[in-house]
Amino acid sequence: MNLLQDKVCIVTGGGRGIGKATANKFIHEGGIVYIADYDESSGTAAAEELGENCTFVKTDVSNSESVRSLINQVKNDHGRIDIIVNNAGILQDNTLEKMDEEQFDKVIQDRKSVV
Numbered sequence: 001m002n003l004l005q006d007k008v009c010i011v012t013g014g015g016r017g018i019g020k021a022t023a024n025k026f027i028h029e030g031g032i033v034y035i036a037d038y039d040e041s042s043g044t045a046a047a048e049e050l051g052e053n054c055t056f057v058k059t060d061v062s063n064s065e066s067v068r069s070l071i072n073q074v075k076n077d078h079g080r081i082d083i084i085v086n087n088a089g090i091l092q093d094n095t096l097e098k099m100d101e102e103q104f105d106k107v108i109q110d111r112k113s114v115v
């Protein structure tokens with residue numbers, strides 16, 4: 001028996017990087033995975049690559065309407081959500097004193113995920 005057999009999972013920021021690797025692992029463990037990412041091209045490509053148990057839903061986690069629509073879609077499809085990996089975010093590496101206000105605000109805004 002796989003660890004996540006038939007578990008309904010959402011991985012935000014699953015279009016690439018850590019999120020995509022997480023989605024891949026979850027699928028190999030039997031999960032049904034929704035990739036929620038605002039980058040349509042990488043999200044679509046990742047879902048295609050990961051196969052039939054993976055669905056891409058274009059979602060901006062900093063926008064509550066967008067997240068509500070994602071949740072509604074998953075609940076309509078499966079009636080439940082078992083796991084959410086709240087991974088989406090942006091990294092603008094810099095020490096605080098070198099960061100301008102716009103950079104700082106952008107990172108914080110993206111972190112203010114509503115998932």
Ligand SMILES: NC(=O)c1ccc[n+]([C@@H]2O[C@H](COP(=O)([O-])OP(=O)(O)OC[C@H]3O[C@@H](n4cnc5c(N)ncnc54)[C@H](O)[C@@H]3O)[C@@H](O)[C@H]2O)c1
Pocket residue numbers: 012013014015016017018019036037038039042059060061062087088089090091110
């Ligand atoms: N890689 C690292 O060394 C590191 C270090 C510290 C924190 N993190 C955090 O871990 C997470 C994953 O890191 P990664 O290296 O895989 O990042 P990445 O940039 O490779 O991937 C992030 C994914 O999140 C998506 N995304 C960003 N903002 C979004 C939003 N508002 N709505 C939906 N999707 C959004 C992007 O389109 C992208 O597909 C990020 O939150 C990052 O800030 C990473």
